[in-house]
Amino acid sequence: MAAPVRWFVMLCAWGLALTAVPCLAADAPDSVAVLVTYHSLSGSTEKMARAVAEGAKTVPGARIALKRVGEVTGPDLFSSDAVIVGSPVYWSNMSGEVKTFFDNWQFKFGVFPEFKMRNKVGAAFATGGQVSGGKEVTMLTILAAMLGNQMIVVSGGGAFGASATTEGDSPGIDDKELAEARDLGRRVAEVAAIIKRGARK
Numbered sequence: 001m002a003a004p005v006r007w008f009v010m011l012c013a014w015g016l017a018l019t020a021v022p023c024l025a026a027d028a029p030d031s032v033a034v035l036v037t038y039h040s041l042s043g044s045t046e047k048m049a050r051a052v053a054e055g056a057k058t059v060p061g062a063r064i065a066l067k068r069v070g071e072v073t074g075p076d077l078f079s080s081d082a083v084i085v086g087s088p089v090y091w092s093n094m095s096g097e098v099k100t101f102f103d104n105w106q107f108k109f110g111v112f113p114e115f116k117m118r119n120k121v122g123a124a125f126a127t128g129g130q131v132s133g134g135k136e137v138t139m140l141t142i143l144a145a146m147l148g149n150q151m152i153v154v155s156g157g158g159a160f161g162a163s164a165t166t167e168g169d170s171p172g173i174d175d176k177e178l179a180e181a182r183d184l185g186r187r188v189a190e191v192a193a194i195i196k197r198g199a200r201k
C-alpha cells in the first residue's frame, strides 16, 4: 500500500475508534431492577413467576429479584424500577395473600401520601383452574391496585399480562403459557429501561 493511502487508512481507523467509544458508552444498557413476586400454594403460579423472571433476565442490564409476596420488604419495593405481581385466581379475583400484600404497601411500607411507587412499571400474571374462571379479572384487579398507586402499568404475553389454565382438561402449564410469561418479563424490563433512560435526559 502506498504511503499516503496507508496514512489515510490509519487516520480513518483512529477517527472511527475515537467516535465509536462515546457512541458505545451512550448506548450502554441501563441497569433496571425488576421485582417478580407471587403467591402460590400448589406451585403453578410459582412456575409462571420463574418464567417471567427468565424473560426479564434476557434484557441487558436487568437485575431480577424473585420473591413470594409475604417475603417482600419495603426496600425491595422502593429500590425496584418495575414490579410484576402474580396470583392464583381465588373466587374470580386475586388471592387474599396478594390483596394483603397490596394493603401492606400502606400498612407496613407507608407508600401514601407520597405515592412512593409512582412512575415505577407494574404488570400482572395469573393462573386459574378454569379457562373462564377469572384470570383476566385477577390481572386487572392487580393492575388496578398499581394504577391507584400511580404506577405505569403494561401488558405482555396476553392483553392484560400472562396467564395459564391449570386444572380440568388442561394438562397443566404448557410451553405456550410459559412463553407468554417470558414475554411479559422481557417487555416489563424493556419498558423500565426506556423509562429510566428517558428520566435521565
Ligand SMILES: Cc1cc2nc3c(=O)[nH]c(=O)nc-3n(C[C@H](O)[C@H](O)[C@H](O)COP(=O)(O)O)c2cc1C
Pocket (backbone or CB within 6 Å): 039, 040, 041, 042, 043, 044, 045, 046, 088, 089, 090, 091, 092, 093, 127, 128, 129, 130, 131, 132, 133, 134, 135, 166, 167
Ligand atoms: C380457594 C380457591 C379458590 C379458587 N377459585 C378459582 C376460581 O374462581 N376460578 C378458577 O379458575 N380457579 C380457581 N381456583 C383454582 C386455582 O386458581 C388454580 O388451581 C391455581 O392455578 C392455583 O395456583 P397455585 O398452584 O400457584 O397455588 C381456586 C382455588 C382455590 C384454592
